[in-house]
Amino acid sequence: MDKESAVHFNKRTSGFSTQIARFGVFIIFGMMVVFFAVSSPRFFTLGNFLLIIQQASPLGIAVVGMIYVLVVAGIDISIGSTMYFVSVIVAMLTYRYNIITVAMLDNVYGYFIIYFITIAVGIIIGFINGFLTTKFKMLPFIVTLSTLNILRGFGYMISESTIQQVSSLSGFSNSKIGPIPVIFIIFMLIVVIFDFILRRSAFGRHLMAIGNSKISAKTAGININRNIIISYIICGALGALAGVMSAGQIGSVALNFAEGNEFIVISAAVLGGTSLFGGKGTVFPGAIIGILLITTIMNGLAMVNASPYVYTIFRAVIIFLAVMLDSMKYKGDLR
Amino acid sequence: MKEIALKLFGIDKSYSGVKVLHGIDIEITKGEVHGLVGENGAGKSTLMNIIGGVIAKDSGYMQVFGANYEPNTPASAIDAGIAFVHQELNLFSNLTVAENMFIEAYPVGFGGAIKYKQIKQIAQKCIDEYELPVTPDIKIEELSTGVKQMIEISKALMKSPRIMIFDEPTTSLSSREKDKLLATINDLKERGITIIYISHILDDVFRLCDRISVLRDGHIIETSNTGEVTKSQVVSYMVGREMNQEYPRIDKEISEEILLEARGIRFENKVRDVSLSLHKGEIAGLYGLMGSGRTELVKTLFGVEKMDQGEVFINGRKLEKITPKTCIQNRMAFVTEDRHHEGLLLPKSVAENLIIVTLPKVTQKLGIVNRLKEKSIVEEIIKNLRIKVNNPQKQNVINLSGGNQQKVVLGKWVINKPNIFILDEPTRGVDVGAKYEIYTIIAEMAKNGAAIFIISSEMEELIGICDRILVMRDGQLSGSVAKGEYKQETIGALAL
Numbered sequence: 001m002d003k004e005s006a007v008h009f010n011k012r013t014s015g016f017s018t019q020i021a022r023f024g025v026f027i028i029f030g031m032m033v034v035f036f037a038v039s040s041p042r043f044f045t046l047g048n049f050l051l052i053i054q055q056a057s058p059l060g061i062a063v064v065g066m067i068y069v070l071v072v073a074g075i076d077i078s079i080g081s082t083m084y085f086v087s088v089i090v091a092m093l094t095y096r097y098n099i100i101t102v103a104m105l106d107n108v109y110g111y112f113i114i115y116f117i118t119i120a121v122g123i124i125i126g127f128i129n130g131f132l133t134t135k136f137k138m139l140p141f142i143v144t145l146s147t148l149n150i151l152r153g154f155g156y157m158i159s160e161s162t163i164q165q166v167s168s169l170s171g172f173s174n175s176k177i178g179p180i181p182v183i184f185i186i187f188m189l190i191v192v193i194f195d196f197i198l199r200r201s202a203f204g205r206h207l208m209a210i211g212n213s214k215i216s217a218k219t220a221g222i223n224i225n226r227n228i229i230i231s232y233i234i235c236g237a238l239g240a241l242a243g244v245m246s247a248g249q250i251g252s253v254a255l256n257f258a259e260g261n262e263f264i265v266i267s268a269a270v271l272g273g274t275s276l277f278g279g280k281g282t283v284f285p286g287a288i289i290g291i292l293l294i295t296t297i298m299n300g301l302a303m304v305n306a307s308p309y310v311y312t313i314f315r316a317v318i319i320f321l322a323v324m325l326d327s328m329k330y331k332g333d334l335r
Numbered sequence: 336m337k338e339i340a341l342k343l344f345g346i347d348k349s350y351s352g353v354k355v356l357h358g359i360d361i362e363i364t365k366g367e368v369h370g371l372v373g374e375n376g377a378g379k380s381t382l383m384n385i386i387g388g389v390i391a392k393d394s395g396y397m398q399v400f401g402a403n404y405e406p407n408t409p410a411s412a413i414d415a416g417i418a419f420v421h422q423e424l425n426l427f428s429n430l431t432v433a434e435n436m437f438i439e440a441y442p443v444g445f446g447g448a449i450k451y452k453q454i455k456q457i458a459q460k461c462i463d464e465y466e467l468p469v470t471p472d473i474k475i476e477e478l479s480t481g482v483k484q485m486i487e488i489s490k491a492l493m494k495s496p497r498i499m500i501f502d503e504p505t506t507s508l509s510s511r512e513k514d515k516l517l518a519t520i521n522d523l524k525e526r527g528i529t530i531i532y533i534s535h536i537l538d539d540v541f542r543l544c545d546r547i548s549v550l551r552d553g554h555i556i557e558t559s560n561t562g563e564v565t566k567s568q569v570v571s572y573m574v575g576r577e578m579n580q581e582y583p584r585i586d587k588e589i590s591e592e593i594l595l596e597a598r599g600i601r602f603e604n605k606v607r608d609v610s611l612s613l614h615k616g617e618i619a620g621l622y623g624l625m626g627s628g629r630t631e632l633v634k635t636l637f638g639v640e641k642m643d644q645g646e647v648f649i650n651g652r653k654l655e656k657i658t659p660k661t662c663i664q665n666r667m668a669f670v671t672e673d674r675h676h677e678g679l680l681l682p683k684s685v686a687e688n689l690i691i692v693t694l695p696k697v698t699q700k701l702g703i704v705n706r707l708k709e710k711s712i713v714e715e716i717i718k719n720l721r722i723k724v725n726n727p728q729k730q731n732v733i734n735l736s737g738g739n740q741q742k743v744v745l746g747k748w749v750i751n752k753p754n755i756f757i758l759d760e761p762t763r764g765v766d767v768g769a770k771y772e773i774y775t776i777i778a779e780m781a782k783n784g785a786a787i788f789i790i791s792s793e794m795e796e797l798i799g800i801c802d803r804i805l806v807m808r809d810g811q812l813s814g815s816v817a818k819g820e821y822k823q824e825t826i827g828a829l830a831l
Contacts, residue, residue, distance in 0.1 A: 200448050202441035205434055212427040219425045220438045221410060279429045 024325060025271055029293050036300035043303045050179055056295035057187040058173075058246035059261065063268045063287040064194050065238030068231040069140075070269055071198070072211045073278025076129060076235045078144040080261035081151035083243025086121045087253040088155040090114055090244050091164035105168045114169070118244045119237045125151065126236020130229035148262070156255065164253040173248025183245055190238065195283035207231055211278030239265075260315075267319040268294050270326050277326075294318060338365040338400070340498055340529040341386070341417075345395035348381055348553075355381050356553045358395065363498070365400075368520065368530045370544030370561075372537065374573055374624070374792065378553040379533050383502055387419055388412045400497065418496035422503040424487050426475045433458035433471035436490045461489040465519065481512025488519065499523060500531045505539060506626040509604075517543055535624045537566050537831045549573055567828060574794055574827040582799035583775040587782035589802060590615040593651070594786040595667075595755045597636060600645035605631040607810040609645075613755065613786035618777065620801035621790045623830055628810040629790050630672060633757050637662050637669040649755070663692070668753035670744055672760040672790075678744040685727040685735070686713045688743050693750045716746045720776055738769020745776055756780060759790045774800050794826055806830050 037044040062079055069076045093099045094114075104110030129147055133140045175182045198204035206227050210217045217224055247253050272290030274281030297318065301311055339362050346359040355378050363369045373379050384390045386397070388406030397404040399415045406412050412419070426435050433454045442450045458471035467485050475483060484504060491499060501520065505513045520543060524530060534540050540547060541561060548558040549572040556572045557564075596612040605628040613619055623629040635642040638657040647654045649665045662669070671678050680688055690697065690709050697708045713727050722742045724730050732743055741761060748756065758777070762770045777800065781787050791797050797804050798821045806814045806829035814829040 196448070200451070202443055202447065202449055205430060205438065205441065205449065208429055209427045209438055212429045213425075216425040216427060219409065222438070279427075 025293065025321070028321070029297070032297055032300060036303060040300075040303040043300055046179075048299065048303070050181065052292070052295050052299050053184045054174075054181040054249070055299065056291045057181065057183040058242045058249065059264060059268070059295070060187045060242075060287055060291040061190050061245070062239045062242035062261070062265045063272070063291050064190055064283050065235035065242075066265045066269045067272075067274050067281050067283055067287055068194070068198070068207065069235045070266075070274045070276060071207050071278060071281045072228050072231050073214075073276075074133060074140040074228060074231065075266065075276070076126075076144045076232060076239070077141065077262040077266070078125070078129060078147035078151060079235065079239040079265050080258045081148045081155070082122060082125050082236060082239040083246060083258035083261060084253065085125070085151040085155045085243075086118050086240040087166065087243045087247035087257060088159045088164055089121060090118060090169075091166045091247070091253050092158060093117065094168065095165055105171070111172055114244065115241065118240045122237035122240025123233050124236070125240070126233035127229060129236065130232030133232070134225040134228050152259075159253075159255075161255060163255065165251070166247050166253055167251040169244065169248030170251045171248075173245050183249070186245075191284050191287060194234070194238075198281075198283055203227065203230070208279055211280070213279075263319055264294055264315065267315075267322045270322040271318070275326055276323065339363070339398070340365040340367075340400060341531075342398040343382075343386075343395065344397070346382070346385060346397070347393045347395055348378075348385060348390070349393055354553060356385075356392075359550075359553075359555055361548060361555055361558070363529055363531060364546075365529055366524065366527050367545040368524050368532055368543055370540040370547040371531060371533045371550060372535060372540055372547060372569060372573060373550035374535070374794075377550045377573075379550055380502070381553075382550070383419070383500060383531075383533065386412065386417065386500065413494055413496075416495075416497035418491035418494055418499045420484070420487055420491055420499065420501045420504055422506055424480075424483050426483055426487060428476035429474065431472050431474055432462070432469055432478075432486055435475055435486065436461070436493060457493075461493070465489065479512075480507045481509060481515065484508065484512070484516065485519070488516075492523075496528065498529045498531070500533070502533045503535070503626075504532075505534065505536060513539070535831065537569060541566060551575075566831075567824060570827040570831055571824045573831075574823040581771060583771065583778050585775070585778040585782055587616055587778070589617045590784075594649065595636075595788075596648040596651075598646045598648075600632065600635055600647075601643045602628075602631050602635045602640060603643065605810050606635060606642075609807075609810075609812050611805060611812065613788055615784055615786055616781050617803065618781045618787040618789065618801050620797035620804040621788065621807060622792070622794055622797055622804055622826055623790075623807035624792065627807045627830065629807045630759055631810075632807065633669065633759055633788070633790060637667065637757060639669070663751075666751065666754040668748035668751065668756050670748060670756075670758045670761055672763065674740060674744055674763075679732050679740060681733040682731055685717075685722070685724050685730050685732055685743055686710070688732050689713050689716055689727070689747050689750065692747050712750060716750050720746050720749065721772060722746060736769070738765040738772070741765050741769065741773060742776070745773065749776070749780065752783075753780075753785060755786050755788070757788045757790075760792070761789060762791070762793070762796060770796075794823055798823070798826075 042048055062083070066076060066079060100110055100113055104113070125147065129140070129144055132138050132143045173183060177185065198207065206217070206222045209220065209222060210224055210227055214224060243258060247257065250257070268290030269281065269287065270276060270290070271293050272282070272286030272288070274286055297314060298311065301314060341363040343359055343361045346356055347354070348356040359382060371379055381390070385392045386406070388409050388411045391407065399417065404415055406415065427438065430438070436458050437454045442453055444450050455471040462469055462471065465485050467482055469478060469482060475486070504516060508516060517539065520530060520532065532540065532544055544561055546558060546560055547564065547569060549556045549569060551573055592615040593612045594615050598610045600606055600609045609632055621629050621632070631640060634640040636647060638659050638661065642657065647657055649667070654661060654665065680691070686709070690713060693712065694704065697705050697712065699705050717724060717727055720742045723739050724735065732740055735743065745761070761777070762773055765773065777787055777789070789797065789801065802818050804816045804821065804826060805812055806816070806826055808830055816826055
């Protein structure tokens with residue numbers, strides 16, 4: 001057998017549905033962009049582009065974490081509540097208990113403490129999710145559906161169901177270096193680091209292997225439970241980070257803050273080429289493509305003054321398309 | 336006296352009271368290729384899993400090159416210098432060749448980065464050595480089975496094993512790939528690696544091995560040098576079982592009328608040009624080893640898998656669309672070999688399981704199920720098949736014994752009074768008493784004018800109940816033996 005025929009053995013690249021699955025998202029996206037650009041003169045401008053990347057960055061960080069969980073064939077739908085819960089905690093520490101004073105936030109020191117707490121809380125949440133799914137063999141969907149409600153409930157309890165102010169965090173979340181939002185730079189840094197880990201480290205390759213076949217991974221002597229728990233921890237930590245950054249952008253933590261974000265994050269990951277069946281996905285360019293696609297469409301809808309109800313429908317349709325395309329691409333090798 | 340590479344002495348193993356290995360004694364000399372042959376269920380895999388440290392033995396001891404060997408995890412087998420190449424490949428289809436080769440222990444450098452340069456270099460060396468048509472960067476999913484297998488072998492060789500065990504390595508290979516594999520194994524032998532080669536393809540075993548051991552029902556029947564034994568002798572060692580199971584005797588007539596005819600069935604490369612016909616009142620058997628294509632054949636007949644080529648005639652009329660639905664409409668029934676996954680709703684009640692195929696018939700207007708009718712049908716079938724159940728509405732299938740579960744599977748199809756009944760391994764995991772009852776049910780259906788087609792890897796069972804046994808090998812029908820001419824050796828030789 002020569003090299004060519006060996007390589008093309010299993011490939012079914014020519015089918016119409018395969019092509020649709022590969023490029024369909026981009027075709028639809030391209031058409032939407034053209035529509036927005038024609039309908040609104042403000043859409044296709046540099047200013048709007050900078051706005052889009054600023055809006056996309058916090059959720060993009062969460063998408064990176066989500067990719068780690070999806071790659072091992074898991075899912076974390078508690079990510080929206082994680083964002084809310086840590087934001088409430090940070091807000092309470094700052095404004096209710098004055099453990100972190102506004103004065104401290106004038107220099108880097110205060111932010112250091114805030115984000116340290118944020119990440120610590122995210123790690124704990126991720127650990128609980130990972131521990132329950134692995135040690136007790138519970139379905140990750142159910143585990144994280146429970147934590148989703150538990151965390152939201154705790155958030156309501158702690159905040160006594162009131163809106164929390166975090167305007168002092170805005171300084172950082174909305175700052176820019178030149179024209180470029182700082183949050184976007186952080187997002188890019190995280191992408192670089194976590195792309196390297198997933199692509200080039202033994203840990204990352206082991207996650208890929210686990211997502212491909214748990215049985216084979218076990219035979220290869222990979223510690224499956226530990227690796228999966230770490231992937232949930234990464235997701236929890238990055239989700240928490242995304243939450244506080246996003247809260248800072250808005251300046252307050254409303255009761256419905258980050259509600260439904262799990263679906264934006266998961267569908268962005270899937271749009272970026274990560275498979276819900278596990279074993280497939282990239283942080284770069286996957287996470288960036290995914291979140292930019294969704295944010296651009298949301299931004300465009302705002303520009304053309306679409307009704308808020310249309311947003312929800314659009315979001316759902318995008319998720320539906322993303323998951324459908326994922327299933328179409330899926331050939332059955334991985335399950 | 337040659338050095339002994341692997342010595343097993345008195346290995347016993349039981350699974351929930353059933354003894355599957357009876358005091359296995361075997362000595363593998365250094366540098367030989369030792370063939371281990373046996374039918375499905377002879378205990379080959381169990382023995383290999385014990386050597387590999389996957390399961391624990393009950394008693395006996397093992398030695399590797401004279402040193403005591405007590406494996407308790409697969410890692411201890413690796414430490415002892417024993418490597419496995421399994422039938423099921425342990426490769427990750429989403430990773431590259433080089434990544435797969437090093438998956439167990441990546442060499443890492445600064446910041447935990449895998450030393451890609453290094454692993455690619457070593458992978459390239461392995462690739463060059465076996466002239467594989469790949470590069471280290473190709474993903475496994477893009478490769479053919481033969482190449483994947485060579486990569487699996489290269490991966491095993493990286494641990495520089497002293498003993499290599501090949502478990503049915505050729506089942507999914509093309510003949511060219513197979514030649515290459517056998518050449519590679521010879522090459523490994525030249526390098527002084529001791530090889531245990533497990534297969535039921537006797538031609539390969541004879542071509543490759545220095546000595547052959549035959550395993551049957553958990554006993555080593557015979558170990559002989561390849562030159563001193565003929566193929567037919569090996570076959571008779573493999574199948575020479577005593578016939579001690581009782582079979583029901585029911586007088587019935589086989590009519591000339593053909594109920595099912597299949598012509599030129601092809602499915603991938605697993606079923607190649609198979610034609611057959613089943614007569615009214617006949618019980619036909621299909622014998623073949625694992626991988627012979629027997630399950631695939633019946634799956635295509637029932638439309639579970641779409642055949643690539645071929646025609647099916649029922650009662651002389653051509654079936655235009657072959658799907659499970661059209662087959663059921665034509666009063667065909669198919670009992671799959673995997674009763675737990677495909678045949679039963681385990682946590683549901685016996686009654687619900689029995690009625691599921693017949694549900695449309697007991698459903699009245701507005702889709703309401705007629706409970707009384709359902710109950711009477713269920714009770715009748717339970718009585719007919721002698722299913723041991725107290726309260727069919729309450730008792731769940733999962734709590735029944737294997738034999739009774741299988742009767743429920745049969746029952747749900749029997750209710751419909753099928754004309755053509757295909758059964759894949761109907762008595763697997765069923766105790767002796769229940770087996771007899773299942774045979775009786777089958778024979779009675781044939782007596783009532785159905786055509787029965789039974790697939791089984793238990794030859795005695797087919798000899799006991801069938802009017803005719805078809806034998807399949809390598810995707811083709813290799814012969815048909817009529818009742819009266821049954822001999823285990825004849826059938827075995829056709830299948831091997």
